Amino acid sequence: MDTNTNFTLAIEDLTVSFDGFKAVDALNFYLDKNELHVVIGPNGAGKTTVLDLICGKTKSTEGSIKFLNKELTKMAEHEIVRAGVGRKFQTPSIYENLSVLENLEISYPYGRGVYGSLTFKRNKTVLDKIHEIAKQIMLDDALDTEAGLLSHGQKQWLEIGMLLIQDPQLLMLDEPVAGMSVKEREQTAELLNKISEGRSVLVIEHDMEFVERIADKVTVLHQGKILATGDMETVQNDPKVIEVYLGH
Amino acid sequence: MFDEYTYSELGSIFAMQGFAGISLFSVLLLMALGLAIIFGQMGVINMAHGEFMAVGAYTTYFMSTLTETYFPSLMPYYFLVAIVVAFCVAGVLGYLAEYALIRHLYKRPLDTLLATWGLSLIMQQSFRTLFGAREVSPTLPDWLLGSYQPTDTIDIPLNGMFVLALTAVVTLGVFYLLYKSSWGLRVRATTQNRVMSGAVGINTKSVDRYTFALGCGIAGIAGAAFTTIASTGPTTGTLYIVDTFMVVVFGGAASLIGTIVSAFSIAQAQSLLEFFISGSMAKVYTLFALVLILMFKPEGLFASKVRR
Amino acid sequence: MKYFRTKIKGLMALPAAILLSTSCFAATPSTADINTTGLAITDDTVTVGILHSLTGTMAISETGAQEAEKLAISQINEMGGILGRKIEIVQEDGASDWPTFAEKSRKLLVRDKVAAVFGAWTSASRKAVLPVFEKENGLLYYPTFYEGLEQSKNVIYTGQEATQQILDGLNWVAKEKKAKTFYLIGSDYIWPRTSMKIARKHIENVLGGKVVGEEYKPLGDTQFGSVINKIRLKKPDVIYAAVVGGSNVAWFKQLKAAGITAKKQTLLTISVTEDEVLGIGGENLEGFYSIMKYFQSQDNENNKAFVKAFKEMWGEDSVIGDVTQAAYLGPWLWKAAVEKAGSFDVDKVVKASEEGEIELKTAPEGYVKLHPNHHLWSVARVGEWKKDGQATVVYESGLIEPNPFPEGYQ
Amino acid sequence: MNFVYEKLMGGKQGLLGFVLLAALILVIMPMFFDIFRLNLIGKYLTYAFAAVSLVLLWGYGGILSLGQGVFFGLGGYGMAMFLKLEASSPENTKIQSTPGIPDFMDWNQITELPWFWVPFESFTLTIIAILTLPALFAYIIGKAMFTRRVGGVYFAIITQVIAVILTILIVGQQGFTGGINGITDLRTLNGWDITSDSAKYFFYFLNAGLLLTVIVISRFILTSKFGSLLLAMRDKEDRVRFSGYDVAHFKIFIFSFAAMISAIGGAMFTLQVGFMSPSFVGIVPSIEMVIFAAVGGRISLIGAVYGTLMINAGKTAFSESFPELWLFLMGGLFISVVMFFPNGLAGLWNDYAPRVFPFLKEKAKTKDVPPVVTDETGKGTV
Numbered sequence A: 001m002d003t004n005t006n007f008t009l010a011i012e013d014l015t016v017s018f019d020g021f022k023a024v025d026a027l028n029f030y031l032d033k034n035e036l037h038v039v040i041g042p043n044g045a046g047k048t049t050v051l052d053l054i055c056g057k058t059k060s061t062e063g064s065i066k067f068l069n070k071e072l073t074k075m076a077e078h079e080i081v082r083a084g085v086g087r088k089f090q091t092p093s094i095y096e097n098l099s100v101l102e103n104l105e106i107s108y109p110y111g112r113g114v115y116g117s118l119t120f121k122r123n124k125t126v127l128d129k130i131h132e133i134a135k136q137i138m139l140d141d142a143l144d145t146e147a148g149l150l151s152h153g154q155k156q157w158l159e160i161g162m163l164l165i166q167d168p169q170l171l172m173l174d175e176p177v178a179g180m181s182v183k184e185r186e187q188t189a190e191l192l193n194k195i196s197e198g199r200s201v202l203v204i205e206h207d208m209e210f211v212e213r214i215a216d217k218v219t220v221l222h223q224g225k226i227l228a229t230g231d232m233e234t235v236q237n238d239p240k241v242i243e244v245y246l247g248h
Numbered sequence B: 001m002f003d004e005y006t007y008s009e010l011g012s013i014f015a016m017q018g019f020a021g022i023s024l025f026s027v028l029l030l031m032a033l034g035l036a037i038i039f040g041q042m043g044v045i046n047m048a049h050g051e052f053m054a055v056g057a058y059t060t061y062f063m064s065t066l067t068e069t070y071f072p073s074l075m076p077y078y079f080l081v082a083i084v085v086a087f088c089v090a091g092v093l094g095y096l097a098e099y100a101l102i103r104h105l106y107k108r109p110l111d112t113l114l115a116t117w118g119l120s121l122i123m124q125q126s127f128r129t130l131f132g133a134r135e136v137s138p139t140l141p142d143w144l145l146g147s148y149q150p151t152d153t154i155d156i157p158l159n160g161m162f163v164l165a166l167t168a169v170v171t172l173g174v175f176y177l178l179y180k181s182s183w184g185l186r187v188r189a190t191t192q193n194r195v196m197s198g199a200v201g202i203n204t205k206s207v208d209r210y211t212f213a214l215g216c217g218i219a220g221i222a223g224a225a226f227t228t229i230a231s232t233g234p235t236t237g238t239l240y241i242v243d244t245f246m247v248v249v250f251g252g253a254a255s256l257i258g259t260i261v262s263a264f265s266i267a268q269a270q271s272l273l274e275f276f277i278s279g280s281m282a283k284v285y286t287l288f289a290l291v292l293i294l295m296f297k298p299e300g301l302f303a304s305k306v307r308r
Numbered sequence C: 001m002k003y004f005r006t007k008i009k010g011l012m013a014l015p016a017a018i019l020l021s022t023s024c025f026a027a028t029p030s031t032a033d034i035n036t037t038g039l040a041i042t043d044d045t046v047t048v049g050i051l052h053s054l055t056g057t058m059a060i061s062e063t064g065a066q067e068a069e070k071l072a073i074s075q076i077n078e079m080g081g082i083l084g085r086k087i088e089i090v091q092e093d094g095a096s097d098w099p100t101f102a103e104k105s106r107k108l109l110v111r112d113k114v115a116a117v118f119g120a121w122t123s124a125s126r127k128a129v130l131p132v133f134e135k136e137n138g139l140l141y142y143p144t145f146y147e148g149l150e151q152s153k154n155v156i157y158t159g160q161e162a163t164q165q166i167l168d169g170l171n172w173v174a175k176e177k178k179a180k181t182f183y184l185i186g187s188d189y190i191w192p193r194t195s196m197k198i199a200r201k202h203i204e205n206v207l208g209g210k211v212v213g214e215e216y217k218p219l220g221d222t223q224f225g226s227v228i229n230k231i232r233l234k235k236p237d238v239i240y241a242a243v244v245g246g247s248n249v250a251w252f253k254q255l256k257a258a259g260i261t262a263k264k265q266t267l268l269t270i271s272v273t274e275d276e277v278l279g280i281g282g283e284n285l286e287g288f289y290s291i292m293k294y295f296q297s298q299d300n301e302n303n304k305a306f307v308k309a310f311k312e313m314w315g316e317d318s319v320i321g322d323v324t325q326a327a328y329l330g331p332w333l334w335k336a337a338v339e340k341a342g343s344f345d346v347d348k349v350v351k352a353s354e355e356g357e358i359e360l361k362t363a364p365e366g367y368v369k370l371h372p373n374h375h376l377w378s379v380a381r382v383g384e385w386k387k388d389g390q391a392t393v394v395y396e397s398g399l400i401e402p403n404p405f406p407e408g409y410q
Numbered sequence D: 001m002n003f004v005y006e007k008l009m010g011g012k013q014g015l016l017g018f019v020l021l022a023a024l025i026l027v028i029m030p031m032f033f034d035i036f037r038l039n040l041i042g043k044y045l046t047y048a049f050a051a052v053s054l055v056l057l058w059g060y061g062g063i064l065s066l067g068q069g070v071f072f073g074l075g076g077y078g079m080a081m082f083l084k085l086e087a088s089s090p091e092n093t094k095i096q097s098t099p100g101i102p103d104f105m106d107w108n109q110i111t112e113l114p115w116f117w118v119p120f121e122s123f124t125l126t127i128i129a130i131l132t133l134p135a136l137f138a139y140i141i142g143k144a145m146f147t148r149r150v151g152g153v154y155f156a157i158i159t160q161v162i163a164v165i166l167t168i169l170i171v172g173q174q175g176f177t178g179g180i181n182g183i184t185d186l187r188t189l190n191g192w193d194i195t196s197d198s199a200k201y202f203f204y205f206l207n208a209g210l211l212l213t214v215i216v217i218s219r220f221i222l223t224s225k226f227g228s229l230l231l232a233m234r235d236k237e238d239r240v241r242f243s244g245y246d247v248a249h250f251k252i253f254i255f256s257f258a259a260m261i262s263a264i265g266g267a268m269f270t271l272q273v274g275f276m277s278p279s280f281v282g283i284v285p286s287i288e289m290v291i292f293a294a295v296g297g298r299i300s301l302i303g304a305v306y307g308t309l310m311i312n313a314g315k316t317a318f319s320e321s322f323p324e325l326w327l328f329l330m331g332g333l334f335i336s337v338v339m340f341f342p343n344g345l346a347g348l349w350n351d352y353a354p355r356v357f358p359f360l361k362e363k364a365k366t367k368d369v370p371p372v373v374t375d376e377t378g379k380g381t382v
Helices: A047-055 A077-083 A100-107 A114-119 A124-136 A152-164 A182-195 A208-214 A232-237 A239-246 B007-042 B049-070 B072-100 B109-131 B158-180 B182-192 B194-199 B204-226 B236-251 B256-276 B279-296 C006-010 C015-020 C059-078 C098-111 C123-136 C162-176 C190-206 C225-234 C245-257 C274-280 C301-314 C322-341 C346-355 D002-008 D011-032 D035-060 D068-087 D103-107 D115-121 D123-146 D152-172 D197-223 D225-241 D247-273 D283-296 D301-321 D323-339 D344-356 D358-363
Strands: A009-018 A021-031 A036-040 A062-067 A085-088 A170-174 A200-204 A217-222 A225-230 C045-052 C086-093 C117-119 C140-142 C155-157 C181-187 C210-217 C238-242 C266-269 C289-292 C368-370 C376-385 C391-400
Touching: A009 A047, A021 A047, A021 A225, A036 A047, A036 A208, A047 A062, A047 A077, A047 A085, A047 A170, A047 A200, A077 A085, A077 D225, A085 A152, A100 A124, A100 A152, A100 D225, A114 D225, A114 D247, A124 A152, A124 A182, A152 A170, A152 A182, A182 A200, A182 A208, A217 A232, A217 A239, A225 A232, A225 A239, A232 A239, B007 B049, B007 B158, B007 B182, B007 B204, B007 B236, B007 B256, B007 C225, B049 B072, B049 B109, B049 B204, B049 B236, B072 B204, B109 B236, B109 D152, B109 D283, B109 D323, B158 B182, B158 B204, B158 B256, B158 C245, B182 B194, B182 B204, B194 B204, B236 B256, B236 B279, B236 D152, B236 D283, B256 B279, B256 C225, B279 D152, C045 C059, C045 C098, C059 C086, C059 C117, C059 C274, C059 C301, C059 C322, C086 C098, C098 C117, C098 C123, C098 D035, C117 C322, C123 C140, C123 C155, C123 C190, C140 C322, C155 C322, C162 C190, C162 C266, C162 C289, C162 C376, C162 C391, C181 C190, C181 C225, C181 C245, C190 C210, C190 C238, C190 D103, C210 C225, C225 C245, C245 C274, C274 C322, C301 C322, C322 C346, C322 C368, D011 D035, D011 D197, D011 D301, D035 D068, D035 D197, D035 D225, D035 D247, D035 D283, D035 D301, D068 D115, D068 D123, D068 D152, D068 D247, D068 D283, D115 D123, D123 D152, D123 D247, D152 D283, D197 D225, D197 D247, D197 D301, D225 D247, D283 D301, D283 D323, D283 D344, D301 D323, D301 D344
Parallel strands: A036 A200, A036 A217, A085 A170, A170 A200, C045 C086, C045 C117, C117 C140, C140 C155, C181 C210, C181 C238, C238 C266, C266 C289
Antiparallel strands: A009 A021, A009 A062, A217 A225, C289 C376, C368 C376, C376 C391
16 A cells, blocks of 8 residues: 655554564554654553564564655664664663774764675764764763773763764664763753754653653553653643553 | 285384384483473583483493392392482582583573583593493393384384383473472573562572583483483483484474474484485484574574563 | 503413414514614614504494504513514504594604504594505504405505405305395495495395395484384395494394394394494394304414403403404514514515415414405304303304405495 | 784784794794694694684674584585595506596496586686685575574584584495595695695695685784674674664675685695595584684684694694593683683783783783673574
């Protein structure tokens, strides 16, 4: 069927089941261009699974995921990345043995083939880009530091930077401020607001204060289904949401 | 191929061939059970598994010599005792190996492979020093020799039946231990979430140690049982190790049911192939088919799709 | 370097040694005369090499051979050595690994300059060392019965080649047991395959019999259930077996368990000696037949002395198989050839071996004679195994001429 | 020049290590050892090819292949087939029923050279086959496994099974392969006696030269972005994948390359030892090759060479003096290298050399030697 849309991301009837357990159940979800959308929900709601499905880590049982009208469900992970989807994991996933500079260099979207990587040269274009990104993520002083020595917050930023250097159209962040100090949270919020210009951002987060601060739109996920969606206020006042979060 | 035979002859042959397959199945399963526990539950690649089997076999040999020399009248019964002793000896050695070696390597499965290979070399040389380079065989009690003849044309090997029965007992025992006992619950809990298990008060270190010891002990039982069908030498263990790993991997590492199904299908495939084509090519075809299937289904036959 | 057990010290002067001696008190010739090629020979000593596997899978089989060689050498030394020189041994471990055999044989020849080497057991190890011996012009005494198809200037084969072992045994079983149909089974490598090939030709072309099945199992395989059923299906008059190593034990245990015993089935094997019986267990072999040239139970004076000396040196429990006896012949054959040649030079020793009608009247197996083709004339014997692990010789051929390249069998 | 210094030699420490190794095997050893010992060392150095290949594959890539013996063997068999055909000229084999084919074929009633032997009549085709066939075989295996994310332990076990299959095949198909005896009695290469001293010297130096070249090329790979990616894949495979790389391609490439290196080693082995047999294809030699690399330090190309030399020299020396102790020693080595010296010889050098030679200090930066021991549990699909 031809269902081209103007959305950056259009998820329709997405279902995945693990041995009969439906972690995501007939999910419909749309993400606009330049939108910063936060997904919240209790543990086990299927938030991370949705990200896994989008970036290809988990294969869906049914349904479609369209990114800029391109069907992602049949694509391999690296193809999805190359199409313009970047994903940050829940725990910082960086190369601890390499320096910050090398971490960014590896993520630089050039020389991605076997031959390309053998002949890749660290030229001025590359270095300029690395410096630019490092500045954005507040690590421009730490370029030669081994990534393993960074603070937890800095590691989160580095991973964001590794995505930014690829200039993705869709950026997905899984709990970007988990384990951060108050100051770091503020800085991260600023960072997110800055980088969401010109691209769509999908964030999973628990910290409501932080969510309130960054979100254009919020979706509440519960048992693999959408409970509510809208701006922060609407969602907060939704009786179903209150039931799930406070009730029982 | 079958033209010149009567139906009853063919029937007998097929019955015996069927038993040959089942017999191979019980052998493979008994070999693999211990490894399935160690590899499946703990993720440790124990390349010395074959040597723990040899420990069981040598224990049996030792018991046989001992009984023959000091209590000849007890010869008919020693074998049953030997199986228990083999389990204990191999289990204790496994316990020590875990303590000295394995526990330092849980996070590095490929390194356990190398370290246990080193252990296997040391064990082989120890066998050679203790028991000599020659192959040895324990004297078997008469009730294990010969065959059972339900009809004139059918001979069912007694040792095969014994191994089959023993395998059934051990398998049921393992199932009971892992799935019905509280200790089994702790093992499974530890496998699935080590940190959490520790947090709820399970002594994960002791669980590891006893799980490893149990796996080795079962290898010891297997070794004792195999003295009825083959001989024991310092390098006997290496003959079994690849087959054993294939059974476990093919079945899907964490699944005991998988191990059983896998042992059954490998045994049937191999014994049927051997019946129709020459022995060494039958082995090649079987292994080749396994590799091919594993390439398409790397997680083995029985791995549940897990949400990660 | 030396691998001697302490028992060797207690060795007494042995009757066999005296019996075997051909020239006890020759005058000692000068070293320059008897050694023109720079071998390791002094006025009092001559160095030889022993090269067998002390470790690895083959150590099991090769232990007996190296023990026999040491026994022969110590007996020769007791008698005053060769050309007035005591034999010293450099022993190397082939470690069941063919390149190691090649490496060690090169070491023995190039570094140690040994005058002769007694060693190798499997065909593969012999094939690996052969180019080294030919290149360095060494002399190897090879003890194992083997598939033939080889004759090197630098090797003396003290075991029997395939035809010497196989043909007379088959004749015997065809005549004695009225055997017409044969089932051939062996381990999957060159010796069983070549032996089976010769056996098949002989069965089909000479005996007018029929081969109803031919089967090879991978080395080390221990599952014979299906093969045994195939044999049952074919009902051969004779099972003709050449299974080796650990597989051999499994094969006989499983035969017995399947109810195939000597009462119901004639079985003839070319791969079971007293050494193998230790592992297989006499009860599993009882009534089956082996074809060899030597059995420990052979009743003659030479053999009695040999068995006694062997047990004194290596322990009461030792058993002596065909290859062990053949290995024992090596040093004696060398001694005879050297004395005939009056020199240790390899070329002269080889020439004496080829032309000198070298014979040992006192070999444990009986009279042996060296053929110009470097193999021994030998007798084929069929032994019937008893429960105690010894065999009764039930048939003896006459002396058979060695024929490593048998016409019509290739 | 800078390219050579940084990329091929790996900076100051790398250059020093390389020069020391080159001096040792090209100058010092030939000066102090006679041809017998030198030939032995040459044989050890052929194993070093496999050890170096495992540094790339396992140390950097985190892919443990227990089947490097397969590729070593294929290379060796390729060379052996050529030499055997040369040795089986119709004049040399006129006593056979079919002259002109290898003797073992004749014994097995094969009357015509099998088709897959025919290309090995040409030296050029033989060299091409040695360089491409094992790599192609690795490519097929790698393609099948890595694209399906078979990794870690499963990969190790499957490669081991492949080694078993190939061994049984070679032993069982003796009419085509020479069976368990292997292909023996190789004497000349294009008419040149390979057992002569001059040939042995030549092959020793050729072998040493090739090994050094392989090390330089490997250095180039490791210092390129490809090298960083290998390490990255070893430690955080998912991250690499989600940085837009097709991880399987990289693994397939390095596996094929490692196979090619091992095959060169195998071919040189045949030339120097004079035969090839299935005992180099099986499980035991394959695992021994892993321990060579492990003793050297897993991530050190140069260390792998020293590891190989040390273990083999130890094996020769020990088996001459205390054969019973050898297995204990070898077993102990496996265990201690895993438990106490995961960085092997290279680790010891990095720890102690700067203290002894102060001038090495300045550049002993940690990132050249990333820690070897990482959590491998997350490897692969399973």
